[in-house]
Amino acid sequence: MPDDLHQRYQAAHRAYQLHAGSCGAGCARDIPRCRDGKRLYELFARLQDAYLNRLRQSRKR
Secondary structure, eight states, X not given: OOOHHHHHXXXXXXXXXXHHHHOTTOOOSSOOOSHHHHHHHHHHHHHHHHHHHHHHXXXXX
């Protein structure tokens, strides 16, 4: 069964990439330049950090 947190972080990444590809403010791959881009990128970063932290914790056990 796929990991929900992983799916959410991947979906957030796809959403940011779609936005960046069509952003009139010029959002780049990892440099959000508008309010919506910053919001989407921050969501992606938070979810990715949570996922990676959980992986690290599970490896310590």
